[in-house]
Amino acid sequence: MKTLLLATALLALPAAAQAPPVPLFEKALADMPGKEMTLVEVVLPPGGASPAHRHNAHVLVYVLEGQIEMQVKGQPVQLLGVGQTFYERPSDIHTVGRNPSTMQRARFLAYFIKSKGAPRTVPVP
Numbered sequence: 001m002k003t004l005l006l007a008t009a010l011l012a013l014p015a016a017a018q019a020p021p022v023p024l025f026e027k028a029l030a031d032m033p034g035k036e037m038t039l040v041e042v043v044l045p046p047g048g049a050s051p052a053h054r055h056n057a058h059v060l061v062y063v064l065e066g067q068i069e070m071q072v073k074g075q076p077v078q079l080l081g082v083g084q085t086f087y088e089r090p091s092d093i094h095t096v097g098r099n100p101s102t103m104q105r106a107r108f109l110a111y112f113i114k115s116k117g118a119p120r121t122v123p124v125p
Helices: 002-012
Strands: 023-028 035-044 058-065 068-072 078-080 085-088 094-098 106-115
Touching: 058 068, 068 085, 078 085
Parallel strands: none
Antiparallel strands: 023 035, 035 106, 058 085, 058 106, 068 078, 068 094
16 A cells, blocks of 8 residues: 555656656767767657657757657747657747657657756746
8 A cells, every 4th residue: 555655746746846867878979079968768648748858968968768849949849759858959948848748658768968067958037
């Protein structure tokens, strides 16, 4: 019973309260001094979302499972499914990042090219 309650409580946490994804790959770019590439897998539970943020990086998203809604400031919301991609420029403010499903998780890869040692995500008030 305690395990069921804990699992239910963890699923109820918003995506922003979950630990940031651990990089699957990180590498300094020798031909681009001061830059690195990072690859992370992001899993959004049903109804999960991220608050407004920016990356100060070039970001390419590739959907592996489920669907995600993505939007950067000034652009329309895009609904992406398996095999589709989304790009963010370093100057973009990511206003919508959510799993619209109430039943299935969404899973995607995010590939960053950013300044070495810089945070992958920066909150935007």
